[in-house]
Amino acid sequence: MxxxxxxxxxxxxxxxxxxxxPASATTLYTPWQEINWSTPTLNTQIALLYDGFDASLGTLTSVHFQFTLVETLNNIAFVIPGFGNQIVGNPTPLTATATIFASGAGGLLTSTNVLTTPGFIGTVLDNSSINIVGTASVNTTIATDLYSHSADLSGYIGGPKTVTITLNSSGTQSGSVTNWVLAGNTGSASGTASIRYDYVTAIxxxxxxxxxxxxxxxxxxxxxxxxxxxxxx
Missing domain, CATH: 1.10.287 (Helix Hairpins)
Structure with a gap:
């Protein structure tokens, strides 16, 4: 007995x-969802569609974002047709400068870059085309993390989710040009935007x-x- x-x-x-x-928490990670994007302008919005977190896996504890950006500024010159080839940049080289602002994930990710093209001295052809006479570019990587103890992550759970990237730029040109030449700038951008979820299960x-x-x-x-x-x- x-x-x-x-x-x-x-x-x-x-x-x-x-x-x-109490149950111990085991942290698990979903694979990175990666989307490549590109745009022919520096003033635009790009909407990217991701899968939301599957709540059946466990409890969402954090969301991770990572963006890589390649921003390009072009210095351009255009000869009014019929006036022949034009010499520009003498005595002051022709340059373009622009400030490019990028933001994403509701403003959680931001970057600001100032680009200036090399000074151009030379001939612009009377060919009825926009001539690129200088280029500058920059690569940027930005990342951020959201955690459940400091943010509401419910908006990232279930169904497709949209993350928006916004680009804005403002620029100026300087240098010597003739009356028959129009100067300006154009730009483009491309990159990769990624998102990943961390979650816990009870064991x-x-x-x-x-x-x-x-x-x-x-x-x-x-x-x-x-x-x-x-x-x-």
């Missing part, structure tokens, strides 16, 4: 420990499960022995 009570106490202790011990401690199992097996064995002894007696 003493053995029975000892094993019963062990089983109850294991059960109590199992009930009192009980294996050691507690093992202890509970031992206690229950011992209890069953002790009960069987008592039953047999009772019948024999």
């Amino acid at each position: 003493m053995k029975k009570y000892a094993l019963l106490a062990l089983a109850l202790t294991a059960t109590g420990m199992f009930a009192a011990t 009980r401690e294996p050691a507690i499960l093992g202890l509970l199992g031992i206690g229950l097996i011992g209890l069953a064995t002790a009960s069987r022995r008592v039953f047999v002894q009772h019948r024999v007696g």
Whole structure:
């Protein structure tokens, strides 16, 4: 009988420990969702569509964004047709300067770059075309993270989600040109935008499960022995 009570106490202790011990959190990561994009202008918005977090996987704890941008500024010159080839940049080289502002993910990611093309001195052809006479570009990588303790992540759960990238630029030209030449700037941008989710699942401690199992097996064995002894007696 003493053995029975000892094993019963062990089983109850294991059960109590199992009930009192909280589940441990295991952090898991979804793969990066990566979208390549490009635009022929520096004043635009690009809407990118991603999969939202699948709540059946667990509890969403953080959202990670990473954008890479390649921004290009072109210095351009155009000769009014019929006036022949024109010499520009003398005595002051022809340049274009622009400030390019990019933002994404609701303003969580931002970058500002100032580009200036090399000074141009030379001939612009009377060919009824816009001539690119200088180019400048910059590569930028920006990233940010949202965590459940500091932000509401519900907007990233379930269904398709849209992340918007906004580009704005303002620029000026300077340098010597003739009356028959129009100067200006154009630009383009391209890049990669990525998003990833972190989440947790609940898992009980294996050691507690093992202890509970031992206690229950011992209890069953002790009960069987008592039953047999009772019948024999």
